[in-house]
Amino acid sequence: NAGVTQTPKFRVLKTGQSMTLLCAQDMNHEYMYWYRQDPGMGLRLIHYSVGEGTTAKGEVPDGYNVSRLKKQNFLLGLESAAPSQTSVYFCASSYQLAPTARAETQYFGPGTRLLVL
Amino acid sequence: QKEVEQDPGPLSVPEGAIVSLNCTYSNSAFQYFMWYRQYSRKGPELLMYTYSSGNKEDGRFTAQVDKSSKYISLFIRDSQPSDSATYLCAMVQGGSEKLVFGKGTKLTVNP
Numbered sequence: 001n002a003g004v005t006q007t008p009k010f011r012v013l014k015t016g017q018s019m020t021l022l023c024a025q026d027m028n029h030e031y032m033y034w035y036r037q038d039p040g041m042g043l044r045l046i047h048y049s050v051g052e053g054t055t056a057k058g059e060v061p062d063g064y065n066v067s068r069l070k071k072q073n074f075l076l077g078l079e080s081a082a083p084s085q086t087s088v089y090f091c092a093s094s095y096q097l098a099p100t101a102r103a104e105t106q107y108f109g110p111g112t113r114l115l116v117l
Numbered sequence: 118q119k120e121v122e123q124d125p126g127p128l129s130v131p132e133g134a135i136v137s138l139n140c141t142y143s144n145s146a147f148q149y150f151m152w153y154r155q156y157s158r159k160g161p162e163l164l165m166y167t168y169s170s171g172n173k174e175d176g177r178f179t180a181q182v183d184k185s186s187k188y189i190s191l192f193i194r195d196s197q198p199s200d201s202a203t204y205l206c207a208m209v210q211g212g213s214e215k216l217v218f219g220k221g222t223k224l225t226v227n228p
Contacts, residue, residue: 004160031214040125042220043161043205050214058215090160105151105207106216108160 002026004109006091012115013081021076021112023091031094032074033058033106034066036087043090049074081116088113120144123206123219132228136193140206140219143187147208147217150182152191155203155221164204165191196226 007022023032033048035058045058049068063085065077074093078085092106123140130136138152149168153161165180167173167189173180179192189208193200206219 033215040220042123043218045215048214056214092160105149105163105166105209108162110160111158 004091004093004107006089006109006112008112009110010113010115012117013078014117015082017081018077018079019081019114020078021089021091021114023074023076023093023109024072025074025091025093025107026072027093027107028071029093029095029107030071032068033092033094034064034074034076035090035092036060036085037090037111038087046076046089081114083116086114086116120217121206121208121219124222125220127223127225129225129227130196132196132198132226134196134226136196136200136224136226138191138193138204138206138222138224140189140208141187142189142208142217144208144210144217145184145187146210148211149209150180150189151207151209151216152178152180153205153207153218155205157202161205198226198228201225 004025034046035043044060047066049055052071055066067075089112091109094106121142152165154164155161167180167182170182170184177194181190203221203223205221207216
């Protein structure tokens with residue numbers, strides 16, 4: 001079991017460029033999440049998905065798009081990167097959180113460090 | 118008021134000390150409470166999980182939830198340098214699809 005994997009690990013973009021971050025999980029989880037983590041701001045939810053073909057906005061969705069065409073994959077897209085999107089991006093997956101919350105809750109990937117110049 | 122408040126620290130203690138990490142919250146509907154540990158340049162990993170009020174112990178770690186005060190704690194006994202990490206509290210209410218995280222407390226245990 002690889003758990004949650006993220007590609008790429010590190011990327012440098014110029015302002016206005018586009019890119020896609022890939023998250024893959026092999027635990028057959030229904031729920032998948034994209035977060036960004038910035039110093040002093042903690043983890044902030046960008047978008048999430050509760051199943052294949054579904055997506056929903058989180059706390060900070062502007063400037064990002066997502067797709068969940070396959071249950072095991074969750075893609076995060078930046079159409080026109082801005083310096084404010086410089087951050088560490090984490091993907092997570094889980095079973096249904098509650099009321100049947102399980103001890104596993106959310107598994108996180110290792111993160112993607114993105115620098116936008 | 119933020120839903121979850123957590124002192125960011127940093128907190129620095131000598132090896133062997135008892136560490137107390139805390140979070141307060143405002144949403145009385147939260148039912149499940151978690152602590153995640155995040156090592157530098159890694160993703161968070163689940164450390165402890167508690168449902169409703171009460172205590173839960175796992176080795177050197179004890180998680181406490183006081184729903185009447187909307188206050189949760191994580192205690193680390195006999196702290197080790199390997200415990201140096203950022204600790205994030207998280208909570209969720211029944212039926213929700215989203216965890217709510219604290220901002221994390223950075224802990225350093227000095228040998």
